Amino acid sequence: MLRTPLGAAATVLLAAVLVLAVVAPPIWSARADAPDTGQILAGPSPAHWMGTDSLGRDILARVLVATRLSVELALAATGIGVLIGLLLGTAPLLLGARVGRLVLAAVNIAVAFPGLLLALFFAVIFGVGRTGALLAIGFAIAPGFARLTQTLTARVAGLDFAAAARIAGVGRFRLFLRHVLPNVGEPLVVNATIAAGNALLAFAGLSFLGLGVQPPGYDWGRLLGDGLGGIYVHPAAALAPGVAVVVAGLAFNLFGEALAKTIGPRGPLPAGRRRPQRPAPVPAASPPAGGETVLDVRDLRVAFPGPVTPVRGVDLTIRRGEAVGLVGESGSGKSLTALAVAQLVEEPGEVRAERLELLGTDLTAGPVRARRRLLGTSLAMVFQDPMTSFNPTMRVGRQLAEVARTHQGMNRRQALARAVDRLRAVRIPAAARRAGQFPHEFSGGMRQRAMIGMGLMGSPALVIADEPTTALDVTVQRRVLRLLADIRAADGVALLLISHDITVVGQVCDRVLVMYAGRVVEELTVAELRAGGRHPYTRALLAAVPDLTTDRHAPLAVIPGRPADPADPAPGCAFAPRCGFADERCARADPPLAVDGTGRRVACWHTERVARAADPATRPAADPADLAAADPVAGLAGPGPGPAPGPGNSDEREVRIGDQS
Incomplete structure (x- = not known):
């Protein structure tokens, strides 16, 4: 940020304002508060650069001393607005959809009014004075910040990695703190910085109107109001606080804009901080009970309120080492069938089946923890778009390691070593270095291979690949398909390949199921x-x-x-x-x-x-x-x-x- 002219200038300007807010009162308070009846309303002079006020006090000293109170009030109001905005904006995620709708309805009504009008309205409610103005501006900032927070969190909460975390049993607050907030924190910080500048201007406006700081206290708005009456005979009294308000407001806003242009991408961890570890042993998947059947599905149905039944009566059997293709047009129910098998269909969706067994274990009954452990170690899911399946603010190695720590009980060092080993297994070069990088630093094909590596963190008996070659060029597509074939041949892993490309399915699979309108029409x-x-x-x-x-x-x-x-x-x-x-x-x-x-x-x-x-x-x-x-x-x-x-x-x-x- 400091390498750009805008960033450097904004940082220096904001730092000067903040330093002045700290050092000005101890240095100039005595001069600012000392009356001099012999210098009442004196013009600019070497002794008083901006002249004096109606009591002979030095105007420049008062403006400098007022910096602390003006900045403190602006930051405090911003903090109140940001805190309330976060609580309101995250209500749908933390409190549920029903309460969230009511909260957002009130927020949408408040956003329809201009911020200054809201500030005046709340100032009348909370009363005249410093505290009333502080609450008024904080409450006026909150609706806009809440709307921004809700928009950002709703987008991130709808991505695949957030949905997978919910299905894995992550609570709402942990989901917000670990997966959602890191992905929306940067724009929120930028907007909070800009909001601080706007709060400073709003506070000066309320004090100028007599609704903010009251005598004998003073901030820039109060000084501006006092000097405005004699602006034609003594313009410096109004000019000095006006310039201070403009400069400080510009400092906050320019800093926010510069921050918005430079914040975001982060580089990998230094290579010296990562030590290669011997991969910890991973227990092999238990053999299927009663034969070689890995997945046995009978009369699978997925329904949503409406009623809408996009999957109706699907039968599916996959044996060890077998590759089965699932083809059909978009909307035929292919992906939803896979999500139902992986227990990733969220409410209000309802999954029903006469039989839904993985490795002989019923996935519709039994302890939830045991089912999650089985799915986490014996089933691998390769999603269509790995960019939405990876958390963009977490390093790839850490995301892979989380699987081993959650489902296999490894410690942090063992899990990271396992992640590096799995990245090597899917042919990612310099796996130790790549494990310390973020998803955006991977190419599309490399992200897809990393997603396959995440599925191999356990010892899966079944790999479900949902459109794994979408948006990849033909050479990368061939590599990904060859990788899936090699994994299947090496470990006897069963493969369910979902695709709209019937040619690709014909090249990879042994059997093909054709789906239309939520059911299998031919096998x-x-x-x-x-x-x-x-x-x-x-x-x-x-x-x-x-x-x-x-x-x-x-x-x-x-x-x-x-x-x-x-x-x-x-x-x-x-x-x-x-x-x-x-x-x-x-x-x-x-x-x-x-x-x-x-x-x-x-x-x-x-x-x-x-x-x-x-x-x-x-x-x-x-x-x-x-x-x-x-x-x-x-x-x-x-x-x-x-x-x-x-x-x-x-x-x-x-x-x-x-x-x-």
């Missing part, structure tokens, strides 16, 4: 996926994926219509409004997920018609026009919007195909 192997699905939605997904052989002059295939609304489910098959095979039976009855003639589980009344609609020998991304020719399924995958095909549009086709890929 098939990767070999069967390459040959083509038997559900119209599966074939539409395959047809919508372009490859290098796709005709770039032809319109891209899309699935017509809109995804089903979980708040308004149709009585029959959810895919019927978008399906070219749909008939009256589809609109009337929802097909069960049953085994068809080929041994696959498909939820469709017309699997045979779908199989006959396309030649099984053709590639899965068959042209929609060919499908339409084989069977009247024009609604299965229609052309996307865009100009008519032609040579002049070839470049545009290339861009669209690249975007879809």
Whole structure:
């Protein structure tokens, strides 16, 4: 901050004001309070640089002595406003949503009024004088600070790392102090600094109006009011305190602005402070009870008030070392299914299941502490956006170590050594140095690998990867997928890969579950996926994926219509409004997920018609026009919007195909 002209000037100016507030009263109090009847209302002179007042007291000395009281009152009012604002702004987080709504309603009403009007209103309530003005300005600052605090805390409290802390049993106050406040502290400090300057100006205004400091006490506002009456014959009496108010106000505000531009990023810990430690032994995951099944889910449902049921009746079984893909459009319930398995669905969401077992342990019953320990050591969750999953104010190594300390009882040194070892395991170079860095100092692919490393802090039997390659370029995406494959092969870890990219799933997984409208509509192997699905939605997904052989002059295939609304489910098959095979039976009855003639589980009344609609020998991304020719399924995958095909549009086709890929 001191390296910038603004920061250096603001710091020097504010330091001068604060030093003057400390040293001025002992030095100049006697001169400021001593009357001299022979020098009443004297003009500027070598003896009195700013002249004297109506009692012959030196004006400059009084202005310098008034610095302490003016600054003290401004800082005290700011402290009151910040404290009340913090309490009001954090009410939804600390006291719950119901009480928080009432508090925020009152805050929103108060914010609608100008700050000076609020100060005058509270000054009338608390009475004339120093104490009344102090409370008035503090209460006037509080609503704006509360609104800012609520906005910042709501954003941070909604991020993945805060949600994970809540699910892990962290209390509201600890969550606020450890995870939320460090992430919102910097903007709050900056705004508090600026608020101090505004409070100083407001206090001077109230004293000028006669509502603040009363005689015989005086601050800058009081001196300004006393000198204003003779401004035409003795302007220095009003000029000196006015300049002091402006300079001090500028010092606080400029310091706040300079602080806002420079505060934030912090460098890593010095390398000398970190000593490599031998990783502590971690107990291996116990073998699954009753066979090789790692995860067994039956009739999983997730419901929200409304009622809204975005996941309805999902069955899922994953064995040790197996990779299962979960594909579907956005909103099909893939991520919510994973969150329900990991017990990360928060209230008011409700998870119900006929069976929900991890390593033979029922996750819907039993002691909460035991379930958390099992999930913390035997299940790893890799989220879609690691930047929201990592706490940006905590070093990466410390965040990984927290897993070992919470779930495995390691001490701080052992946990940090384990974190460095896991970062090496996911191929992060200079792992010891990287452990002391913050998430923003990692690249996107490195953050994703660090997130995988966090999941490996225990000895997981199941890794749930929720869109792990989103927003990564193809080379980094390949590295992340290869890392997951290596972890699976080395330790026999089961993998649940969630993706909207059916091609990626086909390259990594053994089995594929296709989800639509909150339920599984088809289950098939990767070999069967390459040959083509038997559900119209599966074939539409395959047809919508372009490859290098796709005709770039032809319109891209899309699935017509809109995804089903979980708040308004149709009585029959959810895919019927978008399906070219749909008939009256589809609109009337929802097909069960049953085994068809080929041994696959498909939820469709017309699997045979779908199989006959396309030649099984053709590639899965068959042209929609060919499908339409084989069977009247024009609604299965229609052309996307865009100009008519032609040579002049070839470049545009290339861009669209690249975007879809």
